[in-house]
Amino acid sequence: MSTTSQVLEQSFFARPALVVARELLGKHLVRRWRNREQAVVVNEVEAYVGPHDLACHGRFGRTPRTEVMYGPAGHWYVYLCYGMHWMLNIVTDGEDWPAAVLFRGAGEFTGPGKLTKALHIDRRLNALPADEEAGLWLENRGLRVRRSQIAQTPRIGVDYAGTWKDKPYRFMLKS
DNA sequence: GCAGTGATCATA
DNA sequence: ATGATCACTGCC
Numbered sequence: 001m002s003t004t005s006q007v008l009e010q011s012f013f014a015r016p017a018l019v020v021a022r023e024l025l026g027k028h029l030v031r032r033w034r035n036r037e038q039a040v041v042v043n044e045v046e047a048y049v050g051p052h053d054l055a056c057h058g059r060f061g062r063t064p065r066t067e068v069m070y071g072p073a074g075h076w077y078v079y080l081c082y083g084m085h086w087m088l089n090i091v092t093d094g095e096d097w098p099a100a101v102l103f104r105g106a107g108e109f110t111g112p113g114k115l116t117k118a119l120h121i122d123r124r125l126n127a128l129p130a131d132e133e134a135g136l137w138l139e140n141r142g143l144r145v146r147r148s149q150i151a152q153t154p155r156i157g158v159d160y161a162g163t164w165k166d167k168p169y170r171f172m173l174k175s
Numbered sequence: 176g177c178a179g180t181g182a183t184c185a186t187a
Numbered sequence: 188a189t190g191a192t193c194a195c196t197g198c199c
Binding site for chain 1: 192193194195196
């Protein structure tokens, strides 16, 4: 049993989105909000791998919204979807390469919109580094995830993405 | 199956 | 200024 708890640094995220996504399973997403701290185990993520990925927001190039994806890894990318739901992503890869991992589920919260609502996440976190000062960060608390515990499927809600809609870039912890 | 909801971006 | 689109959710 591990007693250590390591905050994930930028170097963890400055790798390909597919690698980061897989390794985020079993890590703890920690939220500090109004002097309370809540930690949930990440159990569902999706990788958006770059400008050639027809499901990735970076496919249209730099815009005000996607600018943060072109910046350094380990920063939050938060945007509003369908006028109601905040989507939480962490920027991956190197600078000038738009890629990110979407958090779809953690702890008892299933669905990206329900997760952000439960953790009080909105655009105030956009473009902030994932650290304790921001009030939202990731930790390795020593949970082991075997490859046999990971399920991989196509991503959700990207039917517009041509052949990229079928890429198995969604990673889930089997229960 | 589909309405709700509003930011974002292209077009003008 | 306008219109289309949207990495979702909840209710029919």
